[in-house]
Amino acid sequence: MAALGQAVEASTQELSRSHGRTVAALVLGASGVGLLALGVVVGLSSPYGVLIAFPGGLLSFTALALGAHLVMPPVLRLIGRLFGRSAVARLAAENALRHPERSSRMAIALVMGVALVMMFAVAGTSAIGVLVASAGGEAPPEMTAGFTGFTTVMMALVAVCGVIAAIGVVDQLALGVHQRRREFALLRALGLSSRQVRLVVLLEAVHLVLASLVVGIVLGTAYGWAGAQAVLGSVKLTPDAAATLVWPVIPPIPLIVVIAATVVVALVATVVPTRIATRTSPVAALAQD
DSSP states (O other): OOTSSSSOOOHHHHHHHHHHHHHHHHHHHHHHHHHHHHHHHHHHTGGHHHHHHHHHHHHHHHHHHHHHHHHHHHHHHHHHHGGSHHHHHHHHHHHHHHHHHHHHHHHHHHHHHHHEEEEEEEHHHHHHHHHHHHHHOOHHHHHHHHHHHHHHHHHHHHHHHHHHHHHHHHHHHHHHHHHHHHHHHHHHHHHHHHHHHHHHHHHHHHHHHHHHHHHHHHHHHHHHHHHHHHHHOOOOOSSSOOOOOOOOOOOHHHHHHHHHHHHHHHHHHHHHHHHHHHHOHHHHHHHOO
C-alpha cells in the first residue's frame, strides 16, 4: 500500500497550521466539556444551568470540527478491524486511513449531522419522561405535544444539514477514487477483478459512514442527556426529592431512521466511485501521465 500511495512530505507551514489547530481543538474541547459539566451540576438546583451548558456545547462542537484529525482516525482504525483480514478488507481499511485529514473531514460532517439529530431526539424524549413522572404518571397532552412538535421540527431542520453533509461525502469519495485511477488499474492488472475493486470502494464508504454513525450516536446521546439534565435536573419528582437524575432515553424511531439514512448514504456514495474505478481498462489507466 505504501508503494501505491504518493509520499508527499508536509511543508513547515502545513505542520505549523496543523499544530495550531490541534492546540485550539484541545483548549476549546476542555473548555466546552468543563462548561457542560458545570451546567449539569448547576442544573441540579436551577434550570438556568442550561445557560452554562449551551456555550459548552458550542465550544465542544467547534473543538470536534477542529480536532477531527485527532478523533476520527482511531475510530476508523477500530472499525476497519471489523471487516476481517482479507485482502479486499485490508485495502479498504488502508484507503480510509491513507489520508487521515481528508477522511476525517468527510466523516466529521456526518458525525455532526447524526449527533444533532440524536441530541434533539434524546433530549426531547428524556424531557417528556421527566414531565410524565413529575405529573404523577400522565403529563398534560398539550405539553407533551409541544415538546414532541418542537423536537420533530428541529430534527427535520438538522436532517437537511445532514443531507448536505452526505452530498459532501459522496463528492469527496468520488474525488478520492478519481485520483487513484492508476492505483485501481494496477490492482486489476495484478489480479483483482472488477467485482473486488467495487467491493473495495464499497467497504471504504461503509467504513467511513459506520464510524460516523457510531461517533454521532454516542455524542448525540451525551449532548441530549446533558441538555435535559441541565434544564430539568431541578424538577422535584417528589416533595422530598432534592434533585432529579434524568435518564437518557434513546427513541427507537429516530434511531432507526438515522441508521437507515446512513446505509443509504453508504450505498449512494459508491455509485459514481465504483464506475470511475472500473470503467477504464488497466492498460489505458497505466498509460496516462
